[in-house]
Amino acid sequence: MNPYNTTSSVIFCIFNRPETTQRVFNEIAKAKPPALYVVADAARPQVQGEAELCQECRAIAEQVDWPCEVTLDYAEDNMGCKQRIYSGISNAFKQFEFAIILEDDCLPSSDFFRFVDTMLERYQDDQQVMQIAGTAFIRPQQPKEAYYRSAYPLIWGWATWRRAWEGFDLSMQAWPELKQKLELQVYAKTKLHDRFIRYMEKAFQGKINTWDYPFVVHVLSKQGHCISPLYNLISNIGFGARATHTTSASNAHANLPFDILPRTIAPIQSTIIDTAKSGAQLNNGLFRKNFLQKRIYKLSKLLNFTYRPTPNQPKH
DSSP states (O other): OOOOSSSSEEEEEEEEEHHHHHHHHHHHHHHHHSEEEEEOOOOTSTTHHHHHHHHHHHHHHTTOOOSOEEEEEEEEHHHHHHHHHHHHHHHHHTTSSEEEETTEEEEHHHHHHHHHHHHHHHHHHOTTTEEOOOOOSSOOOTOOOEEEEESSSSSSSEEEEHHHHHHHOOTTTTTHHHHHHHOOGGGGGGTTHHHHHHHHHHTTTTTTSHHHHHHHHHHTTTOEHHHHHHOOOOEEOSTTSSSOOOOTOTTTTTOOOOOOOOOOOOOOOOSSOOOOOOOOEEHSSTOOOOHHHHHHHHHHHTTTOOOOOOOOOOOO
16 A cells, blocks of 8 residues: 555654654655654753754754655754744744644654544534544544544644644643633543643643643643544654653553554544543543553563553443
8 A cells, every 4th residue: 555645734843863753754754745844952062962963863854855845943052842842833833724743753654644634624624623633542442433522632643723723822821720620521530630630730830841731731721622533543652761751661652553544534423522532541641650551561571572551441
């Protein structure tokens, strides 16, 4: 089967990991997007050898050999993950109405691009829909189900509109009021709700230097809907010591395998958030405590057997 060629523009966020950057770029190249917007941070002066790694990553992202409008948004000084990705995406949306966002550790399958293009066509006029995700933390109960409307955005390979990004407040000023409202939201009443709240609170207080928690708050404060697949279309290949946040290589979500998306992606009829699946997504996501999974994973490596935790199924 020939690789799927996307009609969507791609924003590619890179930094200092040539190995993962090359792998992700190779998949972007197969999809041949009509436009590529490269967002790159600069090296930290105190980190020896990082300037060379950053330059190598930039060279990889410039290997475009298909008809494509390329924009290079390179920082001259290190801005950090939070400011660089936020500013880069904001700059890109001055140019694009809609775009796919891939970081240098989010490896997309060919089906990911097909899924995004299909959902774009299906929901571009639905103002409630603020995001299209590519990662699946839950799996379908019925073969005809391919996706659902979630309350929570997932940012390992995703896409959004300029209209949804507008008004995104990195300082999270909406959080104090939202925090009170979330206590009353059915989809937030999961076993990991308190843990989720604590992470958002840390981000609000500046204790976590990242852009994605503020984006979660942005979507929740707007009561936005996120189209989330029930087939995994993104594999995070960046877990490990060189990662900024996902530093545990034994994490249950590291290197998730791809699923095969059905040839026909049946539309869902519901226009409301699926609270059961949203809750299951949160419970299976990065906010869960996975000490047991880490221990089993390490044991599996030692004894040379494959271990992959099975995501919980949402209850009807």
